[in-house]
Amino acid sequence: MPFRTPIRTARGYTLIEVLVALALFITIATGVAQLVAVATRAMRTAREQTMAVMLASAKMDQLRALEWTYERADVGDPVVERSDRNTDLTTRAMAGGGPGLRASPADALASSAAGFADYLDDRGRWVGGGPAIPATGVFIRRWSIRPLGAAPDRTLVIQVLVTTVKEERSRAGPWSGRSGVEALLTTVRTRKRE
Secondary structure, three states: OOOOOOOOOOOOOOHHHHHHHHHHHHHHHHHHHHHHHHHHHHHHHHHHHHHHHHHHHHHHHHHHHOOEEEEEOOOOOOEEEEEOOOEEOOOOOOEEOOOOOOOOOOOOOOOOOOOOEEEEOOOOOEEEEOOOOOOOOOEEEEEEEEEOOOOOOOEEEEEEEEEEHHHHHHOOOOOOOOOOOEEEEEEEEEOOOO
């Protein structure tokens, strides 16, 4: 009798097992893709928020650097007010012909007012100033200067708002409060008469 080898059954995967594995893989891949999309959006928002804070801080530093003091030329001389009321901060380099530390319009943070707004690109580089948004503008930077009611000749409240053009266009009306990628800094400047 010839020697016969037993027939082995080749065990493979059934169609149902393959479909179940494929469905599981697709479900996991979809979840990972959504996670990557959420992480990408969060990173972009965090980058824009960080940039907004840096741009607001830079403008606040410019405003705080403007002269706003009382000064006496010599002992016994009268005290003289020294206030910058001429610097234009809406240009690439500070120049004359602007409002300096004069009071801004009441709605200077809500809408871009001449002398109190400038625009920057996505890297924070200046691209324009004034009420109209330039085509390359990504960030809007507005500032408000208000004398404090209790001591208007000695105290100023300075606010700087930075928002994105995208955020500005998504709102129905003017800025009225924090809603997205924005930074709002506030400081008080006082001067003391000797």
